[in-house]
Amino acid sequence: MSKGAAKGASQDVSAYLSGIRRHLTALIDQGALELPLMPGVAAEVLSRSLDDHSDAARLAQLISQDQSLASHVLRIVNSPLFRGATEIVALRQAIARLGMERIREIALSASLSGAIFKQAEYQPIVDRAWQLALCSALWSKEVARACRRNVEIAYLCGLLHNVGVPLVLGALAGVAKAPLSSADAQTMLDEFSARAGTLLGKNWKLPDPVIATIEYIGAFAQATEHADAVVVANAGRAIGDAMLKGPLLGSEISKLASIQHLNLYPDDVTALLSARDTVRQSMESMSA
């Protein structure tokens, strides 16, 4: 291809991407972005995660209403991390073994994974986003514990921080003539996923700290409400991202802006990262 032809093709791509960008902007600005319904179980579980007065029977009943979810939960609780001496064959038994809170987390994760984090044309990106969500949730809990922040909220913030990713990819699939390259798709995600996720969060009436996290996780210093939850999730995501990419190095984690904002010293980071094996096992089990 001649230089002129290459330049022309590049201008075409640029114009094409600009068109997609305008389209996505309009969808979000006009509130016309197609928002999925919250999975029924997720809605129930979320509504209870800040009001922990439900009983085990009700939780088991909720999960059992969704056959694929129930089998998914049973598969996870029978994974090497959670399984005890005997196989778990019933949801009530699973709750008795692992506890309400853990089963809630598993059910919420599984229902979001099955219903939201699906997008055939960009599945590798969605899969990676889901892995990051899960890993962020688990690390956010540990960060919260280390900083004496709320552990339960931290999990939710970490899990849902990038819920806008599949939305934007879904919109791209509807707008673009063919799937964008990974790099171009990532550019769109960087630009739109927080806004799309925030729309979804408000539509789903997610807890306020979760909405603040979705909106500001990339710029935690700008969060004026629930700043603590946002910065904890930012740190959880950064550690989770690092873990997914390779070995966790305390010296690198210590340099993160959110870790410094949370006032975690190198000794604290070393203690924090000692949870890496537990997190890794939980990841493997919950991704089962």
Added chain:
Amino acid sequence: MNRFDVVVIGSGPAGQKAAVGAAKAGRRVAVIEQSRNIGGACVHFGTIPSKSLRERAVERRKFADRLAALGMPSEAPITDVAGLIGEMSDVIAAHDVYMAEQLHRNGITIVRGRASFLDAHRLRVTHTDGSTEILGGRNFVIATGSKPRMPANVAVDHETIFDSDSILSLAYLPESMVVLGGGVIATEYASIFAVLGVRVTMIDRFPTPLGFLEPELVGAFLQAFAGYGGTFIGEADVESVVFDGVSAVVTRLAGGREVRSEKALCALGRRSLLDGLDVDKAGIAVDARELIPVNEHHQTMTRHIYAAGDVIGPPSLASASMEQGRRVACHLAGIDPGAQGEWLPTGIYAVPELASVGLTEAKTRERFGSAWVGFARFDEVARGHISAAQNGLLKMVASPDRIVRGVHVVGENATEMVHIAQMGLIGEATIDTYVENVFNFPTFAESYRVAALAVAAQLDAGRSTGAKNVA
């Protein structure tokens, strides 16, 4: 190496007062603070947050009770913890700004980091990014405070089982809570959560909570606590506290009894915070309780190094720590700090408030041969009815020479009211002082006259309080 006249480690009540006092005396001062914010645990985990939460809890409870009295009972329980905590955070933020400005105004250098002694004249400060710097000082003040004590049999996870530093991270009010301990922190949080509608069970190894207070005050507290749905289990040995992995924290007591609750708070005291400070490298040895021994000037065994606040042990009150910090600054500057005040008031911000100053009835009897005691119940003073705060009492203790030796108050404004008695103690006021002088009407302070009249009546009749006047 950066050199200062005075290096203060910790910016809590003791450190702050020492730093400001030294700076005002012309010293070049640095304060090392390991947290992001100034003020220490007092501002961020202890004194200010719990008192702020208490005020808001009481406000909401009063509002709900008032609605009920007007025939408009509120169905909704008090559950907006986020709102309560949010309001509390505003108070903390305002206090933080005020204190930081005070340090800046006095030209004090604030160094963020963790300190450790290299020797008796140098400190290494490690920052959060791992970088370090060395600070030198002519004098040092160790005011690093304390942190919650963590018994091995209590599995604190900050998610289901909290300590007093993490309890305020709660996002919702649990249905039930076990509070371990019977001291000040345990009593405050137990009553605050009970007022908010949480079913609270306090468990302690002593027969009653707050055993250092007069039994009448403790009785009034327990009565109010029970009224809010709280339960106190005394003389209990806790064997273990664990989350059962399902939905409950299980507190196992010796003898096989179990108490199940949704959450638990471990408030079994605090220990000095000296982790990583390496005081031994500065020639300082801690005692068996891990406290730093000091002389009357707050000098440690390495004389140019001072210690103040929780690191030197009781009374571990913010008010006392501030005074210790001031005294350190005075000694550093060669200024006479004045006589050490003999009468230190104690304030417990439970619901209801409790406060005490001076001698108890038993101590008065022990020291003076007999004790003359008068009570004033808040339902006997007009202000109690006006403020719908009849559940309170004031106990006045006098010696046979009519001098008031101690005053103990439970009820609304107790922590403020007790200062009248403190001034009286300093001036050795007699019961006649309280009888013959006029207080505003209607006020809770009127209780002083009521109690003093009761003592006067007994003295004039020549009888003290039954067997209590027997030496």
